[in-house]
Amino acid sequence: MNEAHLDDSPLKQRLRSIIFGTDTPEGKAFDIVLLISIVASILLISLDTIDSFHADYGNFFLIGEWIFTIIFTFEYVLRLYCSQNRLLYARSFFGIVDLLSILPSYLALIFPGANFALAIRVLRLFRVFRVLKLLRFLADGNLLLKAMLQSSRKVFIFFFSVSLIILVLSVVMYVVEGPNNGFSSIPKSMYWTIVTITTVGYGDITPQTPLGQAIAALTMLIGYSIIAIPTGILTAEISQEMVKVRDLRKCSNCGKAGHDNDAQFCNHCGSELESLASLTQP
Amino acid sequence: MNEAHLDDSPLKQRLRSIIFGTDTPEGKAFDIVLLISIVASILLISLDTIDSFHADYGNFFLIGEWIFTIIFTFEYVLRLYCSQNRLLYARSFFGIVDLLSILPSYLALIFPGANFALAIRVLRLFRVFRVLKLLRFLADGNLLLKAMLQSSRKVFIFFFSVSLIILVLSVVMYVVEGPNNGFSSIPKSMYWTIVTITTVGYGDITPQTPLGQAIAALTMLIGYSIIAIPTGILTAEISQEMVKVRDLRKCSNCGKAGHDNDAQFCNHCGSELESLASLTQP
Amino acid sequence: MNEAHLDDSPLKQRLRSIIFGTDTPEGKAFDIVLLISIVASILLISLDTIDSFHADYGNFFLIGEWIFTIIFTFEYVLRLYCSQNRLLYARSFFGIVDLLSILPSYLALIFPGANFALAIRVLRLFRVFRVLKLLRFLADGNLLLKAMLQSSRKVFIFFFSVSLIILVLSVVMYVVEGPNNGFSSIPKSMYWTIVTITTVGYGDITPQTPLGQAIAALTMLIGYSIIAIPTGILTAEISQEMVKVRDLRKCSNCGKAGHDNDAQFCNHCGSELESLASLTQP
């Protein structure tokens, strides 16, 4: 992505190194400014929803909002200009996120009427999805995600089984507690079962009959036990991934593998080792 | 089960390959239609218990219900017809589940009187146990179940110890909080202890005396600590099972074991490896 | 313990084999009768605390109670008679438990006056500690307990750190939420902090000020994170214990170790292995 194309203007190449580069000083500065802008913008939108803050600092929030909108518009135009293939960027996930994070402000400007009150309110809230811009800063090829994908089949079987248990318990509780006590329908009963089996326990719906309380106790103990299963699956996967990373580096002198991640010299013959980064980031 | 018997008619053999087969296109199509029918049927029954939905769409739900009953009846008759041993199927777990998932609809037709109101209501709810038909789609010989069975003795000792702790704490809390504050009997106190030790915490019964709150705090910390034990047991078992699966494949050329589950070639001599599936599914 | 002493009468030896033996048919029968008696007795006492049950079946409960008291008295006398050293048994943990599980019934008989109402009530509840008799059925030298003791130092450091965090957060919340909103004293505030950090969350005391809610959110996230630590410690210990058990059995023919717990033959040379039980139970 950092390779300069011969047919690009020097300006475009320079801009690209700023926007996409993460190693150059300008690239880092751009990233940090963007990161701060996104976080500040979200903070501002969130605070604006508090009524007393909106009454007192409404105008200040409006000005701040427009400053961020201009910054993000500028960023969007720059990205569009620098892209090798503009349509591809505009249609990509981040292209759409970048557009959606500036659009609501402009739309609110075009339709300022009070007759669209709810629509406007929802629209303004959409700006908070600027948070998705932060996803750019998450390294995508990390160990964690790999372990989760590796165990996705096991996790799916787990959630399928849990759904079965939830459904059966919901029906039983609906029959036992009758349509009273908040267990007014099976979906309501499912909501209670999920609140209980995940050990959240709001207490807005609680069983009143002795039999209901006994089944509730059973539900809790089931939840308490099966909480162990996804942990067990994931831990085993992460352990395996870690061992694999350990085994990745072979000493070029004596051939021994299994060095610690932070080792710099072979612990068998003392010759220098390749850095781990050069192996995992091809 | 998929082996054709010489004395069976070609129709029977064909039907059997559709119903029991999971690799043929017809078998897959049958499975998918069945899966969708079950899920849709359960959804319909659940929504029907919401009063406002029942009032507005009651007739639509009734028609839908009969469509699914006919589908499942058709499936039941087919399975009965195709079975090598019909009595064995009819008596098997899935045979009974299949029957129970169609019976309530017919019974409700026979006894439509309002004088059996509660019985009818319970009967109609029994239809939701159609969910058990989904169990067919769960591979039974999976790693997860094996790890759980392997550690069942340890888990039993764990739950035995937890029951002891719950009982002792229940009695102590019943004595401390008196018969007031919701702790009106030992079973009620046990309900509170389970709600607390599993970290569910409804808040419908809470200790009011300082001593009661101190014991409650102790109960929570115990629950918080022992939540680790089943996780630890299961994780260790799953890790061991994984290592075993790794060690299952031996290279037929150089004899080295311990290949990754997704490895296709021996990482020692480069010769091709047998697929893992051919080893674990005998 | 099962060795017969020459100076004992044949009756004593016979009784001892019944009471302490777990392999002989009589020993097993004795254990099962005792187990059922204890569980039934506790069930009876618990149900008796429910007012409506006590009113309706009070006399039945009283008769049942005396039957169990006679059974446990008989058991106590037998154990005392069979002991090599009677004083040692009477002073041992189980000796005291056995005595305490029969004493309350007799004391209630001696002091039946209504003027000792509370004392009698507490006394009657003491009977529930018969549950401690169940401890006899728990194998004491198990893997789980060993792993927990092995990691006790780490767990102590963990609870010491958690106590520090709880104390600091309690003081902060007491200062922030003022003496209102249920945070009326530091001990009350500590109760709230424990309810929150263990993710129990009764909701009987909740923060009302924005700053208090922010600190509460932080407390929850801390609790959510550190829940991982005891699990991690214990899992690692159990894994190590399991590996040790695997390495315990060496093939007497080729010397290879690391056999599965359920292996009967050496997977290296095919010769029969010693049973694992004969190694772990010296």
Added chain:
Amino acid sequence: MNEAHLDDSPLKQRLRSIIFGTDTPEGKAFDIVLLISIVASILLISLDTIDSFHADYGNFFLIGEWIFTIIFTFEYVLRLYCSQNRLLYARSFFGIVDLLSILPSYLALIFPGANFALAIRVLRLFRVFRVLKLLRFLADGNLLLKAMLQSSRKVFIFFFSVSLIILVLSVVMYVVEGPNNGFSSIPKSMYWTIVTITTVGYGDITPQTPLGQAIAALTMLIGYSIIAIPTGILTAEISQEMVKVRDLRKCSNCGKAGHDNDAQFCNHCGSELESLASLTQP
């Protein structure tokens, strides 16, 4: 730190061995007296915040408070006197903690006026941070902390992702549940999301609309699942650290590594092993 400097007076050297020494009898006695004083002092301050206790035993608490203040003042002066570099100690973390744990008592003496009521109250509470003095007793270079630091990057990515999820869910719930039902602003909605995703579940704010309850159920299931991730990370790290410690000791006779932490002799050749402590505490 225990090395005596030639230019120090014998008194200073003697005091230093008492204060900093942990192996000598005097050093141990000093540590124990200090530990008990800190815990007793904190207990006293906490109990003093209970109104009824303050009314009845206020004077007793005041006297106790001054005794502990004098003890800690004496300790502070001793430490200052013994330090190689007094300014360095006074500016260090523990130097400031030691000073702050005695200062509030003297300040309350100087400004006893009722017109600073709140300031005084906060000041008196600051004494509870004496709890930080306990940190001295925590070994700093322990395995647990190392595992946590080792995995800090992974844990950071985890919390970054969780923050993203919390923010998105907060906005969605704010839009769905409207400004009613306690979801009056995005920060309030974030508070609810954290209460739910950490499975605390106070129940002070609960969704009322069916859609809101469905999203709440999803939030709980997410929280229930991702609770596994930090556990998995930490467990894998601790396991690795343990294996490393096992591999630390090599038999000086035959060269075999991988001995149990409590092993005293090589399990390969039988020769005595170095103690583990001498290896990990350089």
